[in-house]
Amino acid sequence: MTRPESSLPEQASPATECPATEHPATNGPGKRARYYLPRQRSRLRRWITAQSQKTGRRLGRLLFDSEGRPRVFLRSLLFDAYQRPRPGLEGVIFKEPGRPRRPFANWLTGSDATLPPLVADLPFPSPSAGRRSVFVVIENSAAPAAPLLRLLARDHAVVVLVLDGERGDDAALVADGVAVVPVEVARARAPRAVLLDALAFRAHADRPLFAVTVGLATIDAADALEQRNIPVVAVIGEGDADPARRETLGPALELALERASALVFPTPAAREAALAANPRFAARRRLVAVEAPLAAGAAGVRAIGREIGEELDGELALVLATEPERLEILDIPRENDPPGDFTVAQKLERLIADWRRKALLKRHPNRPPLRRPYSGFHPLIYAEHHPVACFDQRRYPLSHWIERGRPPGPWAMPVFGPLPGPRASRLTSALHGHFFYPDLLPELLDRLMVNASRPDLFLTTDTPAKADELRAVTAGYASAVQIDVVPNLGRDIGPFLTGLHEALTGGRYEVFFHVHGKKTKGRRRAIGDPWRQFLWENLIGGAHPMLDTVLARLEASPEVGLIHPEDSHLVNWARNVRIVQELREDLKLTEPLGGYVDFPVGNMFAIRPAAMRSYLALGLAWEDYPAEPIPDDGTLMHGLERLLPMAVRQAGFSTVAVRVPGTDWD
The missing domain is CATH 3.40.50.2000 (Glycogen Phosphorylase B;)
Known part of the structure; x- marks a missing residue:
């Protein structure tokens, strides 16, 4: 059955003022008494999980060798001589067609090596x-x-x-x-x-x-x-x-x-x-x-x-000929890149081939997770709106979008790069930074110094001792600094929306930057530091004066309400469906939801207070945020993070992304 193509309605004209908080009984937003909070796993469940993981690792050592290859008895049980599953055992080895389960994935990448000897004696002509x-x-x-x-x-x-x-x-x-x-x-x-x-x-x-x-x-x-x-x-x-x-x-x-x-x-x-x-x-x-x-x-x-045949070749040629500088995101080395040197054209050809094979086998398009191939374009949102072309006809979303004249929609977002040099802005601006880890503030100040603009600082933390550290570090800062101790609630969102509610609604500042000292400890440290550095490099500065760049765009484009770094990861709603439904009702958001969402991943951005009026009108208090420790996903903060661009559009503004070429994080 044919699936219809679709598009979103045009945006309204931008609003200019940020109204006062509205009562829930009126037509404006109003919070509910209590927001959904996913249940934390009990101590017993965590213990059971830990024990099962230990058992799994022990069993893995029995079944697989040190290089991840199934041992002989397991290979003979599950596979034939050509690394193909024996009849009836496909479900044991594959999650879905063409996608092996994790224990077999690395080993099966070499299964093609069994094929050339089977046809080596056939009289194939030279190309x-x-x-x-x-x-x-x-x-x-x-x-x-x-x-x-x-x-x-x-x-x-x-x-x-x-x-x-x-x-x-x-x-x-x-x-x-x-x-x-x-x-x-x-x-x-x-x-x-x-x-x-x-x-x-x-x-x-x-x-x-x-x-x-x-x-x-x-x-x-x-x-x-x-x-x-x-x-x-x-x-x-x-x-x-x-x-x-x-x-x-x-x-x-x-x-x-x-x-x-x-x-x-x-x-x-x-x-x-x-x-x-x-x-x-x-x-x-x-x-x-x-x-x-x-x-x-x-x-x-x-x-x-x-x-x-020419359609397949044409997809590659069409993309390579259309603003090729937007493909620089493909030129960034990745941790899981296959061995060898690949040009952008070769990487793109592999992406097109992989998309066509997934569509052919009816595989989930984002398993394993895709990356944004072209700055300013989200292939999965586009594919959702054009399922006949992208799934039934196996067209690569990016080439199909270009072929149709790059129509606007939720799949496309303007992206701009750095100014050639520092430039002070005429906009009144402030920067909010929440620092649970105050030792990260010097890095932020160093990045701020790359810019000519000096926003006022609103810094929050959770203890007086940490506040004293922040005061010492900012003693020589050139603009006003306000440092507040706030409850350890709401992660970085509570200190921004609740702790700074008066500053956000007071009308003094035309633009607020929101950042936080993102850090992860233990085995996940390799995620937190590169992620923070990527976000600060793109939003505040380092090699380029990015805070000046963002302010210059907001000064030149009054219709733009939100600017955030463009992340290459393509993200869905994950475990946030329940909290998103509650917030959509309270914020009175009407824009339809797809399966994927483009938002400030990591929750760092620059925004006009007028563009977040529905968030401010909720009047969130400290008791609305869940107590620590909180689940990894599905909380009030995770829902607010994902819905922000939608709320900005509902207020009549548009969203734009910023990107420093050559930057990304894994």
């Missing part, structure tokens, strides 16, 4: 210089497809894989420049599925423009080729369309409709019969009827093959 190859798969003999093969050979290096064919039948085709590769499937030592995967793996090395499979008997080969990102035209034979054989050929036809990039039927009646038997594919593109597709209609098969 042709200047001519893209086309692979054709047919059973028994290539002779029935001779007119199509000769037509393709005019412009392409044609390689025909003849499955279980008779030797010597295709000499005339070889004389016409067609490479014929006989493949003895029935007598091969490997199972048919493994051998076809080996052929597809070998074919992919030639980077063919497209492939053609002839007859439903070869549709498993089409599946293997498509999984290697080779687009396939599956030609349905006249015998395949016989209604009397529908029961035996039905599964193969369904697989063809599911996996092949294009299907060619011998008659319109055959196409209609196939769709009548499989109505869920009624909206599919490229289901065409061509009379005598292997002979008189061969030109039609060639045309559709070129179309699907």
